Amino acid sequence: MANVTFHQDPVTLVGKEVKVGDKAPDFKVLSNDLNSVSLGDYDGKVKLISVVPSIDTGVCAEQTKRFNDEADKIGNVKVLTVSMDLPFAQKRWVNKHEINSLDTLSDHRDANFGQNYGVLIEELRLLARSIFVVDSNNNITYVEYVSEVSNHPDYDAALDAAKKAE
Template identity: 75%
Template sequence: MANVTFHENPVTLLGSEIKVGDSAPNFSVLSNDLKEVTLNDYKDKVKLISVVPSVDTGVCSEQTKRFNDEASEVANAHVLTVSMDLPFAQKRWRTVNKVENLDLLSDHRNAEFGEKYGVLIQELRLLARSIFVVDSTNTVTYVEYVEEVSNHPDYAKALEAAKAAK
């Protein structure tokens, strides 16, 4: 498993680490209108999945806004942001921040995404900051588990991977 810290303290990630070349696990999360959403809902599309602990924190907010702004530059990919925030909080944050170019999804109900992608922090029941690019055949083409949860991911590499995916 990836070695991840939260404010420099080691944390335990539950689930299996995803690697490039793996088949992306299907998952069930909630949209902001409380509808179930799965990976299969994005069938035949490239997916850039941005994972954040909570959109109501500084780095997470910046990360989500950045991918929202960059989404139009990645015309072949659909951008998803997954967090443990309640759908109501995500919807409020989305409205206040005028985020319209990505899907903001909640894993709060059963942490299925977190466990299947190996990003559920056992000690905090939050998701570890990470990026996954999944191609149109649901093969993982890029993975970044950010070593320190409070740090930013490598935006350029993630966007480059999404643009290159078919």
């Protein structure tokens, strides 16, 4: 399992670690309008899944804005941001920051995404910062579990992986 810290304190990640070459686990999350969303809703597209603990905090906001700004430049790639924030809070944040090139999805109800992708922080019931690129056949082609939750991911590596995925 990935070794992850939150403000330098070790945390326990719940679920199975996802690795390059794995079939992407399905998930059930909520859209900002409270509809259920799963991996199947994005069939046939490359997915860059950006996972953040809480969208309304500094690094998480920067990460979401960065991927929103890059989303239209990376071809047939759908960018998703998943957090434990309530859908209402996500919608309010998205509208305030004019985020229009990615989908924000909430895992608050069941922590299904967090458990299926091994990013649920047991001690905090938040998601560990991570990036997953899933190709159009739902195979994992890139994974980054950020070792310190308060640090930024490797944006360039994630974007390059998304551009190369088919």
